[in-house]
Amino acid sequence: MDADLSRQLLEQVNLALHQATPLRIQGGNSKAMLGRPVAGEIIDLRGHRGILNHDPSELVLTARAGTPLCEVEAALREAGQMLSCEPPHLGPAATLGGMVAVGLSGPRRPWAGAVRDMVLGTRLISGQGTLLRFGGEVMKNVAGYDVSRLMAGSFGCLGILTEVSLKVLPQPRQCLSLRLSMAPQAALIELQRWGQQPLPISAACHDGEALHLRLEGGEGSVGSAHERLGGEVIDNHYWHDLREQRLPFFDDPAPLWRLALPTASGLLDLPGRQLLDWGGAQRWLKSSAPAALIREQVAKAGGHATAYAPGDDSSAPLSPALLRYHQALKAQLDPQGLFNPGRLYADL
Incomplete structure (x- = not known):
């Protein structure tokens, strides 16, 4: 210092x-x-x-x-x-x-x-x-x-x-971003399957309409993966906008929640709109539902929820053992x- x-x-x-x-x-x-x-x-x-x-x-x-x-x-x-x-x-x-x-x-x-x-x-x-x-x-x-x-x-x-x-x-030598039209549940299934294969995926997000993928690595591996997966090439800036919460999804005035879930979790039945990040392990939720309801549903799936607003109930409660x-x-x-x-x- x-x-x-x-x-x-x-x-x-x-x-x-x-x-x-x-x-x-x-x-x-x-x-x-x-x-x-x-x-x-x-x-x-x-x-x-x-x-x-x-x-x-x-x-x-x-x-x-x-x-x-x-x-x-x-x-x-x-x-x-x-x-x-x-x-x-x-x-x-x-x-x-x-x-x-x-x-x-x-x-x-x-x-x-x-x-x-x-x-x-x-x-x-x-x-x-x-x-x-x-x-x-x-x-x-x-x-x-x-x-x-x-x-x-x-x-x-x-x-x-x-x-x-x-x-x-x-930094990776090659970076390519793709947009694949598919339903959220189908995307979660495919991501589980692709996770068992040597694909150079470094980001995966479903916005409710399509799955967005980022491929990073050597030129050969990225090109080969693109040929296999298909999809429309999009601007790599998409991931910066996701990281900084600048996608249209985040413009919704409803309260924002971050849901952390096990990788293999299916879709959650919650009021509001969801964006699936981290291949489904992180979900962004825009919802005016009560905090207790959101936390209860997420806990049933083995995860926890954090509110993106200052307040007494913003962090997920700790178990007595963890609190000690x-x-x-x-x-x-x-x-x-x-x-x-x-x-x-x-x-x-």
Whole structure:
């Protein structure tokens, strides 16, 4: 960390500890619609930015948490590389730390892994007002590796991320997107069948009318798959619009829900409109139905539902056993409940 900013952040945290004042951790604030409202003094990390190390030959990048996500992706593009999980920005101010904190992944996630799979190491300020380091900058350095991955999706409840080291991947040599007219149920069946075959699929989404596929890899494998699958060639920008929720589906004024389901799940009988992403493992739902009804139907299918609007019931409830694990971890890293209290659950 920059020495001056490090001292400022530590001073702010230790003052908050002394005064028992909760802190609301903020980056670009592009994911403010997720989770419960947080009351507390704002601690803003946007000034703590910059790429510290990028070694294209080692496929590793390290940057400060406040670094804009677009800046990180621009540096990687210049080196012919990418963030494999294709994280959504949902706004121009999205930061690298926010990407890890919310743990959201884009269309490539089932085929290339999630945000947590990219994290090699982190630096953070704990709830005791100390600087901690977990993991490192190479896959072989596994000391504290699992703790680093716990930061993905923690919504800032475990500590203030100050620095992140990530594994990155080369950009595919060839990318081709297709549109195939078929019903949603037929698409789910075909995707299950194709998943058992060596096809270079890296994204699959059904919008209610047609199945959209992305093929990535070598020119030969992509061309061969296209000949086999057929379909109309479409602009690759479709996946960017899906990732950033800019498709016409998202213009519907009804509340937005994200449904996470087992891969082999069939269609769900829910009021509203659905968009099937991740080959069916992630469903976007536009519905004004009661939260209890949506969660009940999704739970019956073995999944969980998250509301894309701030509120007390935005996150799926935890089982008593899982809640105890969360509370125990919170007690170790943030014993006074200083950071983002209640952002995920009222009891955290």
